[in-house]
Amino acid sequence: NEVWPKPADTRIITVANQKGGVGKTTTAVNLAVALAHHGLSVLLIDLDPQGNASTAMGVAHHAGTPSVYDVLLGSSSLQDVAVPVEAAPGLRCVPATIDLAGADIELASQVAREHRLRKAISGYEPQADYILIDCPPALGLLTLNALVAGKEILIPIQCEYYALEGLAQLLNTVELVRTQLNATLDVSTVLLTMYDSRTRLADQVADEVRQHFGAKVIRSVIPRNVRVSEAPGYGQTVMTYDAGSRGAVSYLEAARELAERGRPSPAEQNQPGGSS
Numbered sequence: 001n002e003v004w005p006k007p008a009d010t011r012i013i014t015v016a017n018q019k020g021g022v023g024k025t026t027t028a029v030n031l032a033v034a035l036a037h038h039g040l041s042v043l044l045i046d047l048d049p050q051g052n053a054s055t056a057m058g059v060a061h062h063a064g065t066p067s068v069y070d071v072l073l074g075s076s077s078l079q080d081v082a083v084p085v086e087a088a089p090g091l092r093c094v095p096a097t098i099d100l101a102g103a104d105i106e107l108a109s110q111v112a113r114e115h116r117l118r119k120a121i122s123g124y125e126p127q128a129d130y131i132l133i134d135c136p137p138a139l140g141l142l143t144l145n146a147l148v149a150g151k152e153i154l155i156p157i158q159c160e161y162y163a164l165e166g167l168a169q170l171l172n173t174v175e176l177v178r179t180q181l182n183a184t185l186d187v188s189t190v191l192l193t194m195y196d197s198r199t200r201l202a203d204q205v206a207d208e209v210r211q212h213f214g215a216k217v218i219r220s221v222i223p224r225n226v227r228v229s230e231a232p233g234y235g236q237t238v239m240t241y242d243a244g245s246r247g248a249v250s251y252l253e254a255a256r257e258l259a260e261r262g263r264p265s266p267a268e269q270n271q272p273g274g275s276s
């Protein structure tokens, strides 16, 4: 495989959208595998108690498995709990277990509760070119930890009714985090997912998203493709399950674009419409 450009500093990308079922997990796992297949060292952090990213990585995540829960509670480091993923050398996954479901409440009384993940990542950062964080479908303390830890946010948007509804809430939260907790946070990337070319609606949504986010929107659009949804059942991503499928090819293109663009420079950040 060709080698994609290594970022000068570790890119920490939080995949967030408080809506469920928009393709967060699918996006996080496929980008992680694609980047690792091209010579980059990648850590994928599963931050959803459902553990769907862990499933797709073929990584154990039954209750009690050393996981991101232990990291947030401060009893383990990321290094301790990250496990190698078979799909690619250079790819590791921090699993999430159902134990994480109670973390919101357990963390609530602790000091620096929204900085837990950031602190853990700072110890791991030098080992990775990319750290991808898969968020749960809520704007609670787990997602807040991911927003405080991230340098960039990637928002997957499903080309469906109500796609943009609720996005304002996410963007408000991001703005709040930027002003109070993480000044360099930036919505760098938007990815259109589950695109169905047969519907005019999908085109309308895609146009609207491009108008709003401009150059932040990745050119490669992810089609709805049954191979993508089958892959997790085999403990895989579509990248290895069916590399020739339309789903795999479009995620590969999206990952390439993400890698080639690099992280937007501070001057380009936070401008509506993006960088070019």
Ligand code: ADP
Pocket: 019, 020, 021, 022, 023, 024, 025, 026, 027, 052, 137, 193, 194, 195, 222, 223, 224, 225, 226, 228, 229, 230, 232, 247
């Ligand atoms: P989220 O993490 O935002 O809840 P998921 O990535 O789990 O969303 O996707 C929701 C469901 O849609 C899953 O069953 C997944 O396999 C399926 N899915 C995601 N992307 C695609 C796609 N491009 N084509 C077909 N099915 C998809």
Ligand code: MG
Pocket: 024, 025, 026, 048, 052, 135, 136
């Ligand atoms: Mg998910």
